Each structure stands twice: as C-alpha cells, then as structure tokens.
Amino acid sequence: xxxxxxxxxxxxxxxxxxxxxxxxxxxxxxxxxxxxxxxxxxxxxxxxxxxxxxxxxxxxxxxxxxxxxxxxxxxxxxxxxxxxxxxxxxxxxxxxxxxxxxxxxxxxxxxxxxxxxxxxxxxxxxxxxxxxxxxxxxxxxxxxxxxxxxxxxxxxxxxxxxxxxxxxxxxxxxxxxxxxxxxxxxxxxxxxxxxxxxxxxxxxxxxxxxxxxxxxxxxxxxxxxxxxxxxxxxxxxxxxxxxxxxxxxxxxxxxxxxxxxxxxxxxxxxxxxxxxxxxxxxxxxxxxxxxxxxxxxxxxxxxxxxxxxxxxxxxxxxxxxxxxxxxxxxxxxxxxxxxxxxxx
Amino acid sequence: xxxxxxxxxxxxxxxxxxxxxxxxxxxxxxxxxxxxxxxxxxxxxxxxxxxxxxxxxxxxxxxxxxxxxxxxxxxxxxxxxxxxxxxxxxxxxxxxxxxxxxxxxxxxxxxxxxxxxxxxxxxxxxxxxxxxxxxxxxxxxxxxxxxxxxxxxxxxxxxxxxxxxxxxxxxxxxxxxxxxxxxxxxxxxxxxxxxxxxxxxxxxxxxxxxxxxxxxxxxxxxxxxxxxxxxxxxxxxxxxxxxxxxxxxxxxxxxxxxxxxxxxxxxxxxxxxxxxxxxxxxxxxxxxxxxxxxxxxxxxxxxxxxxxxxxxxxxxxxxxxxxxxxxxxxxxxxxxxxxxxxxxxxxxxxxxxxxxxxxxxxxxxxxxxxxxxxxxxxxxxxxxxxxxxxxxxxxxxxxxxxxxxxxxxxxxxxxxxxxxxxxxxxxxxxxxxxxxxxxxxxxxxxxxxxxxxxxxxxxxxxxxxxxxxxxxxxxxxxxxxxxxxxxxxxxxxxxxxxxxxxxxxxxxxxxxxxxxxxxxxxxxxxxxxxxxxxxxxxxxxxxxxxxxxxxxxxxxxxxxxxxxxxxxxxxxxxxxxxxxxxxxxxxxxxxxxxxxxxxxxxxxxxxxxxxxxxxxxxxxx
Ligand code: SF4
Numbered sequence: 001x002x003x004x005x006x007x008x009x010x011x012x013x014x015x016x017x018x019x020x021x022x023x024x025x026x027x028x029x030x031x032x033x034x035x036x037x038x039x040x041x042x043x044x045x046x047x048x049x050x051x052x053x054x055x056x057x058x059x060x061x062x063x064x065x066x067x068x069x070x071x072x073x074x075x076x077x078x079x080x081x082x083x084x085x086x087x088x089x090x091x092x093x094x095x096x097x098x099x100x101x102x103x104x105x106x107x108x109x110x111x112x113x114x115x116x117x118x119x120x121x122x123x124x125x126x127x128x129x130x131x132x133x134x135x136x137x138x139x140x141x142x143x144x145x146x147x148x149x150x151x152x153x154x155x156x157x158x159x160x161x162x163x164x165x166x167x168x169x170x171x172x173x174x175x176x177x178x179x180x181x182x183x184x185x186x187x188x189x190x191x192x193x194x195x196x197x198x199x200x201x202x203x204x205x206x207x208x209x210x211x212x213x214x215x216x217x218x219x220x221x222x223x224x225x226x227x228x229x230x231x232x233x234x235x236x237x238x239x240x241x242x243x244x245x246x247x248x249x250x251x252x253x254x255x256x257x258x259x260x261x262x263x264x265x266x267x268x269x270x271x272x273x274x275x276x277x278x279x280x281x282x283x284x285x286x287x288x289x290x291x292x293x294x295x296x297x298x299x300x301x302x303x304x305x306x307x308x309x310x311x312x313x314x315x316x317x318x319x320x321x322x323x324x325x326x327x328x329x330x331x332x333x334x335x336x337x338x339x340x341x342x343x344x
Numbered sequence: 345x346x347x348x349x350x351x352x353x354x355x356x357x358x359x360x361x362x363x364x365x366x367x368x369x370x371x372x373x374x375x376x377x378x379x380x381x382x383x384x385x386x387x388x389x390x391x392x393x394x395x396x397x398x399x400x401x402x403x404x405x406x407x408x409x410x411x412x413x414x415x416x417x418x419x420x421x422x423x424x425x426x427x428x429x430x431x432x433x434x435x436x437x438x439x440x441x442x443x444x445x446x447x448x449x450x451x452x453x454x455x456x457x458x459x460x461x462x463x464x465x466x467x468x469x470x471x472x473x474x475x476x477x478x479x480x481x482x483x484x485x486x487x488x489x490x491x492x493x494x495x496x497x498x499x500x501x502x503x504x505x506x507x508x509x510x511x512x513x514x515x516x517x518x519x520x521x522x523x524x525x526x527x528x529x530x531x532x533x534x535x536x537x538x539x540x541x542x543x544x545x546x547x548x549x550x551x552x553x554x555x556x557x558x559x560x561x562x563x564x565x566x567x568x569x570x571x572x573x574x575x576x577x578x579x580x581x582x583x584x585x586x587x588x589x590x591x592x593x594x595x596x597x598x599x600x601x602x603x604x605x606x607x608x609x610x611x612x613x614x615x616x617x618x619x620x621x622x623x624x625x626x627x628x629x630x631x632x633x634x635x636x637x638x639x640x641x642x643x644x645x646x647x648x649x650x651x652x653x654x655x656x657x658x659x660x661x662x663x664x665x666x667x668x669x670x671x672x673x674x675x676x677x678x679x680x681x682x683x684x685x686x687x688x689x690x691x692x693x694x695x696x697x698x699x700x701x702x703x704x705x706x707x708x709x710x711x712x713x714x715x716x717x718x719x720x721x722x723x724x725x726x727x728x729x730x731x732x733x734x735x736x737x738x739x740x741x742x743x744x745x746x747x748x749x750x751x752x753x754x755x756x757x758x759x760x761x762x763x764x765x766x767x768x769x770x771x772x773x774x775x776x777x778x779x780x781x782x783x784x785x786x787x788x789x790x791x792x793x794x795x796x797x798x799x800x801x802x803x804x805x806x807x808x809x810x811x812x813x814x815x816x817x818x819x820x821x822x823x824x825x826x827x828x829x830x831x832x833x834x835x836x837x838x839x840x841x842x843x844x845x846x847x848x849x850x851x852x853x854x855x856x857x858x859x860x861x862x863x864x865x866x867x868x869x870x871x872x873x874x875x876x877x878x879x880x881x882x883x884x885x886x887x888x889x890x891x892x893x894x895x896x897x898x899x900x901x902x903x904x905x906x907x908x909x910x911x912x913x914x915x916x917x918x919x920x921x922x923x924x925x926x927x928x929x930x931x932x933x934x935x936x937x938x939x940x941x942x943x944x945x946x947x948x949x950x951x952x953x954x955x956x957x958x959x960x961x962x963x964x965x
Contacts (some may be wrong), residue, residue, distance in 0.1 A: 017814070019826065019827075046809075047812050048806070048807055048808060048809045048810070048811070048812060049806070049807060051657075051806045053653070056817075063814050063816070064814050064816075064827060066814070067812055068812050069806040069812050069813065069814070070813075070814035070815075070816075071653075071656055071683075071814070071815055071816060072814065072815070072816025072817060072818065073649070073652075073679060073816065073817065074649075074675055074676060074679050074817055077645060077646070077649045077676065080641065080642075080645065080646035080649035080650050080653065081649045081650065081652055081653035081656070082653055083639070083641075083646075083650050083653065084612060084614060084639070084649065084650030084651055084652065084653030084654035084655075084656075084657070084661070085653035085654060085656055085657040085806070086653075086657075087612065087637055087639060087650070087654060088610070088612050088637070088653070088654035088655075088657035088658060088659040089657040089658060089659075089805075089806065089807060091807060092657065092806050092807060109642050109643060109646070110642065110645075110646055110649075112642075113641075113642040113646065312637065312639075315632070316632055316637060319632040319633050320632070320633050323633045324633065325633040325634050325635070327772070327773075328598075328601065328602045328605055328634075328772035328773075329771065329772045329773060331598060331601065331631070331634065332588075332598055332769045332770070332772060333586065333588070333769060335588065336384065336387075336388065336533065336588060336589070337586050337587060337588045337769065338387070338388050338390065338586070338587050338588075339585070339586050339587070340390065340582050340583070340584050340585060340586075340587060341584055342584045
C-alpha cells in the first residue's frame with residue numbers, strides 16, 4: 001500500500017507575511033485579514049498558487065501582509081491587472097482587494113467589466129464609505145449629508161449600492177458580510193471561492209479614524225439581530241432577536257416588506273424562502289436598507305455561468321486544433337509570395 | 345514621374361520605368377480595395393512598389409462630398425523605389441469630389457480617368473464645383489479619358505444574378521480591369537481573391553469578375569485619346585529571394601510573434617479599438633495558434649493593465665494604441681516601469697493633439713514616448729522606418745523588454761501601418777534566440793535581485809514554489825525588495841533604473857549612415873516612416889555630387905553610442921519630421937548640436953521633391 005506522507009497543513013498564520021501591519025489600531029481591516037487567513041487555511045490553498053491584487057487605498061496594502069504572491073497596483077485598476085494574470089495563467093487562485101473609492105469611483109469601469117465578463121476572480125470590496133488613505137473625503141458609497149474635508153456642508157450626491165450595481169452588471173455571485181463578523185465571514189469567502197467566475201463579496205468595514213461607527217446601527221452586537229438578516233439558501237428569511245420577523249412579498253405583489261410572525265395573521269408560511277438563484281429576489285435583498293429593512297448578509301445570489309477565462313482558453317484550444325501553428329517561417333510565407341531567382 | 349524608356353516588343357506596349365497611379369472616389373466606392381488588388385498584382389509581377397492609402401475618418405461620409413473622398417496611391421517601378429511617389433501620373437477619379445480633391449496634385453499632361461456617370465448636376469454641385477469641370481476648361485492641361493463606367497459596368501454584369509445596386513457597386517472592379525489592361529497587370533490574383541471573398545455569394549463573385557474583365561476588354565478594343573497607350577513596367581532588378589507584399593500592421597504582428605518565440609513566451613495582447621491601431625488587434629487575434637491571447641478591454645487603461653497583469657503571470661505583455669490611447673495608459677506604463685515587468689507598447693501614431701486627424705499620419709508622439717510620464721521614468725523607444733522594418737523593430741522591442749525587464753515603446757504610424765511594400769521574407773531561424781529564464785531558485789531570492797550586467801531584476805512568476813513575493817507601485821528597497829520610503833534608497837533606485845536603460849546603448853548596433861559618407865557638409869537625420877522620402881532625396885543629391893548624408897535612427901532612446909561622434913563629423917545637421925520639431929530637440933539636448941528642424945504637419949508623408957529642395961538650399965553644389 002502506498003502511504004502518502006501528509007503535507008504539513010498550512011495554518012492561518014502561515015498565510016501572513018513577515019511585514020509589520022500598518023493599519024490604524026482598531027481598523028476593521030485587521031479583522032478582515034484574520035478572516036481571510038482563516039478561510040485560506042480551511043481551504044488549504046498552496047501559497048505559490050495564491051495571488052492577491054490590490055489597487056490604492058488603505059485596503060490595498062493587503063497583499064504586503066500576505067505570504068502569497070501579491071501585486072499592489074494603481075488606483076482602481078486591480079481588476080484589470082487580475083484579469084490579465086488570470087487569462088495568462090488560469091491555474092492561479094486570484095483574489096482582488098478593493099476599497100469603495102478604488103472599486104466604485106476611479107475603478108468603477110474595471111469592476112463592472114470584470115463582473116460582466118465573469119472572470120474567475122474573488123473580488124473583495126472593503127466598503128467603509130469613506131476615503132481613508134487620502135484623509136477622510138466622502139466616497140461614492142458615503143451616505144447623503146456626510147461631512148468630510150471635501151464636503152464640509154455635507155455630501156449632496158446619492159450613494160450607490162455596490163451589490164445592486166454588481167447585479168445590474170449581471171454578476172453571477174454577490175455576497176455581503178462585515179469585518180467583525182468572524183463567524184460568518186469564512187463561510188461567505190469559501191462560497192465565493194467555490195464559485196467559478198467573478199465573485200463579489202462586499203465586506204462592510206469600519207474606519208475607526210474617518211468614519212467610526214458608520215455601521216453601528218446594524219453591526220453592533222446589541223442590534224445586529226434586529227437590524228440585519230443572515231440569508232441562507234433554502235431557509236426562510238427570518239431575523240430578529242426573537243426570530244419573529246421575516247421578509248415577505250409586499251401586499252400588492254411588487255416588492256418586499258418586513259412582517260412580524262404572529263401579528264396581523266402572519267405565519268411563517270408568509271415569509272419568503274431564500275433562493276440564491278433568484279435574481280429578482282437578490283436585487284430586492286441587495287437593496288434593503290436601514291431603517292426600513294434589515295441589511296442582508298450572506299450569499300445573496302449564486303447562479304454560475306461559464307467563466308470568461310475558461311471560454312477564452314476553450315477558444316484558443318479550438319483554434320490550435322483546427323489550425324496547427326507551424327514555424328514562424330511558415331507563418332511568414334503563408335499567402336501569396338513570389339520568388340526572384342538569381343540573374344532574373 | 346513616368347519616364348519613357350523604350351518601346352517594347354510586348355505587343356505595342358510602351359515600356360515605362362515607373363508609374364504613380366492614384367485611385368480616388370467616394371468612401372463607399374471601394375478605392376482601398378481596388379488599390380490593394382492592383383498592388384497585389386503589381387507585387388506578383390515583380391515590380392518594386394510603395395503605396396499610400398489615404399482615407400477619411402468617417403466610415404461613410406455623405407456620398408459625393410469632398411470630405412468623403414478616399415484615395416489610394418501606388419508607385420511601382422522597374423527599379424528600387426522607397427516612397428509612394430510625389431504626384432500621380434494617372435488619377436482615376438470616380439466622382440466629381442474625387443477630382444476636386446486630387447486634381448491639384450496631377451501635373452500638367454497627366455492622365456485623368458473619369459467616371460462621367462457620376463458627373464451629375466447634383467454631384468458636381470456637392471463637390472463644390474459651380475460649372476461642370478468636364479466642360480469649363482478645368483481639365484484643358486490634362487489628358488482626359490471620360491468613360492461611362494456605371495453604364496458599362498451594368499451592361500457587363502447584366503447576365504449575373506445581381507440587383508442594380510449590386511451591379512453598380514462593381515464599378516471599382518471595372519476601373520481596376522481597365523488599369524490592369526493599361527499597365528499589363530495579371531487579373532488572376534484578383535479573380536482568386538474575389539472567389540475566395542465571395543465564395544458564399546457566387547452571383548456577387550461572378551459580377552465582380554465580369555466587371556473586371558469588361559474594364560480590361562474596354563482597354564483592348566476602344567480607341568483611347570492620343571497620348572494614352574498600353575504600357576508595361578518591366579520587373580525590378582531586385583535581390584534574389586522570396587517576397588511578399590506586407591503592411592506595417594502585419595509586420596508588427598509577425599515580429600511580435602517571432603520575438604515571443606525567440607524569448608520562449610506566450611503573447612498576451614490587451615487592446616482597445618482606436619484608429620489606426622485596431623488593425624493590429626485584429627491581425628494578432630488571427631494568430632491565436634501561435635500562442636497569442638488577445639483581449640479587447642473595456643478601455644485603454646484596462647488594456648495596458650491586463651497586459652501588465654499577464655506579464656506578471658509570465659506572458660509577454662503587449663498593448664497597442666495610438667497617441668490619445670497611449671496618454672491614457674501612461675500611469676500604468678509607470679507601474680510596469682517601477683515593477684520592472686516586460687511590456688511592449690505599440691503606438692501607431694496619428695495626427696494630434698486630442699482626436700486630431702485619426703486617419704492621417706504624423707510622428708508627433710516622440711516627446712510622449714521619450715519624456716511623457718510623471719517622475720523619472722526612462723524607457724527604451726524604438727521606431728520603425730518601413731512596413732517591412734516593423735518586423736525587425738517588433739522583435740527588437742521584445743528583446744529589450746524581456747532582457748532588461750522594462751516597458752518598451754515601439755513607434756510606428758498610420759502610414760506605415762496601412763501602406764504595403766514588397767518585402768523579402770527573412771529567415772526567422774537566422775535571428776538569434778533570446779530565451780527568458782524565470783527564476784526558480786529560492787536560495788538568496790528577493791524580487792529586486794539584479795543581473796550584474798544588464799541590471800534587470802530577476803523574473804519570478806506566481807505558481808513558483810518558494811518565491812512568493814509582493815511587488816507594486818511603492819518604491820522598493822534595493823536590497824530586499826520590501827516597501828521602502830528611505831530617501832537614499834529612492835535616490836539609488838532612481839539611478840539604477842536610469843543606468844539600466846542607459847546600458848542598453850552598449851547592446852544595440854552602432855548608428856550607420858543610410859546613404860552618403862560618414863563625414864561631410866550636411867547630415868539629414870530622420871526617424872520613422874520618413875525614411876523612404878529622405879533616402880531618395882539624399883540619394884539624388886549624392887548622385888549630383890553634393891556632400892550630404894542620410895542618418896536614420898531606429899533607437900530613439902537610448903541613442904546608439906556613436907551618434908554624438910557621427911553627428912560631429914558634419915558641418916550642418918537637418919532634421920525633417922512630420923511634427924512641429926521633436927527629435928531635433930532631443931538631439932540638441934543630448935549633444936548640444938546646432939540641428940535645424942524641417943517640419944511638415946499636413947497629415948501627408950513628405951514628398952521627395954520637398955526634401956530635395958530643402959537639402960539643395962543648404963548645400964553648395
Ligand atoms: S484610515 Fe481608516 S481605513 Fe485606513 S487604516 Fe486607518 S482606520 Fe483603517
């Protein structure tokens with residue numbers, strides 16, 4: 001019998017580099033990197049196969065703190081670089097770390113198209129609703145009225161909802177979690193990793209310096225059960241500290257509403273069951289906002305289609321089979337040529 | 345100029361040693377196709393040739409307008425020629441607008457072949473003529489052959505199963521047939537092409553061939569005005585070898601593929617459609633079987649970024665564009681430069697600034713290539729001089745990018761990209777390999793370890809066990825490759841990046857002299873697609889005993905080591921450029937040489953006669 005020597009299992013810490021982490025003490029990024037280390041250890045991804053791309057911003061320092069391959073690129077462009085790398089070597093396990101300004105403002109175009117093409121990338125969007133690295137300006141996800149150095153009277157342009165945008169771009173996988181929710185995060189990240197194609201995970205992240213407490217209204221331990229909902233495929237959309245609230249169809253059939261089980265004749269049967277392949281439901285869940293609704297967490301949509309990189313390589317293989325390459329000299333001599341002989 | 349050499353024994357054909365023909369018509373008239381087919385035939389007949397396609401930016405400008413005129417000029421000869429010719433001996437004008445735009449270039453006594461069916465009152469007015477130019481004496485100084493081409497074409501294709509619209513569309517092939525007769529060109533290559541192109545539409549193929557043959561037969565049978573005869577242009581006496589017609593676009597694509605093979609890499613092209621560079625994306629996409637992945641990105645920035653990502657993963661990263669697109673790529677080129685990844689950036693230059701003249705040629709991106717980035721960011725710049733030369737410069741760009749781990753800018757232009765020339769196909773096996781060696785040894789590794797000689801950093805690609813590392817846009821420590829904000833380190837890294845590029849001067853051939861002596865009165869220094877015009881102008885002056893030489897640069901940055909010495913052997917230096925003076929400033933800056941600038945920013949290539957005049961006005965006979 002052949003006994004395989006077990007390779008020593010990688011521990012969460014093995015995914016951390018030897019570089020000193022330089023986020024502000026108390027920054028949500030610390031929790032996120034911990035969650036990522038744990039997830040990678042659970043998946044046992046070999047370090048040499050793993051690549052982290054990032055753009056610019058606090059979140060973008062992430063690759064330097066990983067023991068894997070990493071590329072800290074330029075503002076907003078990480079999805080484009082990652083797309084090239086994935087097409088060049090589909091065996092790589094590629095993760096892209098982006099901030100909200102990075103992914104949705106300067107890099108909005110690249111985020112949208114990486115999602116639309118369905119490139120097999122794990123896109124982690126750290127959303128803290130502020131620009132941290134450049135010292136606190138409002139971002140495209142900042143709530144209306146956000147006071148910042150560039151909006152001293154309060155911001156007056158409406159924020160966008162990242163997961164709604166992604167679904168609008170035909171995302172095949174969108175999920176949401178938050179920094180301190182360490183129980184929840186690895187499961188979401190593992191689902192994103194298992195999904196072949198572009199997987200967008202919005203990770204709500206507290207910026208302790210410039211936007212502290214922006215999400216306390218629904219992430220704080222005291223309120224999280226009442227003001228957020230963990231969605232799970234095949235399970236009823238029930239939430240609340242007493243587990244008596246649910247998401248049901250609106251009475252007119254257009255949209256959804258929050259109901260209380262046991263009130264107004266509502267029973268558990270009236271509560272919708274989460275179906276991660278239902279795009280309409282995903283769009284409604286993605287758009288749920290405080291205070292009317294709980295914020296939806298978990299895998300909101302997961303409906304795989306062929307990954308772009310896979311399709312590209314299939315086409316390449318097909319062409320190679322149909323038209324074998326030959327040498328460069330043969331390439332140069334294909335088509336019409338003529339020969340001039342000596343003394344002609 | 346059409347020079348009458350002798351009457352020949354080939355029927356009653358008169359032999360000419362060179363001819364310049366310009367086909368001109370509406371954008372929808374198929375002039376580019378007509379010119380291309382005539383070129384193929386001419387190449388196969390063994391003439392030397394050069395072409396100049398000149399088309400409007402609008403895909404289908406309103407019919408009959410002067411701004412919708414599309415033209416194709418070909419110069420072919422029984423001797424070695426280098427330019428598409430200054431002025432046409434024959435103008436084929438398919439409508440009044442084409443006549444209006446191009447008549448001024450036809451010398452007195454030149455032949456004009458007109459499609460009179462297009463000279464309706466409406467078209468004449470649309471072209472901006474107040475009177476019918478066929479009747480008001482406008483063409484008195486020319487030999488005019490006015491033919492009812494629409495009518496004759498319709499008659500010729502009557503038997504073919506085509507609509508009247510489809511029939512009229514064959515008129516360019518009728519004109520092509522006539523020109524094939526007039527200059528004794530073989531029609532078979534065109535027939536073959538038509539059959540291949542319209543294989544699924546046999547009626548259309550038949551109609552085009554019928555029109556082609558009818559135009560030819562017309563020449564055989566109809567009495568043409570005096571002064572117009574059937575000609576032949578004997579074969580050029582060229583170097584023995586195997587030839588083909590090639591455009592700069594094809595040559596760049598093939599050169600990149602050949603270069604990648606020499607380096608042992610697969611190609612990844614990230615590109616975004618832009619005139620006149622899109623054709624390179626199309627051509628490379630057709631070469632997938634050679635290990636070429638092409639990616640049409642969402643924008644110019646994503647195009648270059650994807651190529652950098654692919655280079656990081658171990659491919660040869662390539663991105664292609666034209667000036668405005670290169671401007672968008674600039675930040676990312678800086679990233680490739682600081683992370684020291686191999687990247688070839690092809691700039692098919694066009695008229696600028698901004699959108700400028702998208703379909704016209706210009707060489708005004710030299711400053712952009714050499715200087716146009718934030719911070720201290722030197723990189724190699726290589727320029728192609730002819731369509732065929734694009735093959736060699738593309739290989740050179742790949743060699744420098746991979747050997748020195750740096751982005752390289754390859755400058756071509758719209759003229760080179762679109763024009764065709766006969767090209768002696770090189771033996772690719774005779775070009776030395778320059779295989780890339782990825783780092784695999786973890787012993788003592790860090791990402792910025794440098795080769796002592798080239799100063800290139802070692803290339804370790806993701807997937808390699810034990811070499812995990814992080815790179816990025818932040819300055820890195822010379823000794824460890826970690827992030828470093830240390831001021832002395834930044835000084836050192838900036839110097840080493842510059843020294844690496846400067847060192848390339850030791851690895852490129854010494855600057856040669858294309859024509860003339862190595863010392864003398866006047867050096868005409870050029871770069872890029874002006875090669876043919878300068879060379880011919882200098883050649884004529886040298887023949888007349890003038891002390892003038894032509895120096896043409898391939899390596900714009902760094903310059904060849906001997907360039908300084910070479911220039912100092914001349915009393916005067918003149919730099920003709922299709923821009924407002926760019927190379928001239930770089931030369932002055934580098935060598936403190938009193939170089940004089942000759943500029944032309946018309947969107948058209950230099951005429952030989954223009955340059956000859958400039959040279960003669962500076963050199964004593
Ligand atoms: S500025 Fe905010 S986001 Fe950035 S590291 Fe500090 S706490 Fe974190």
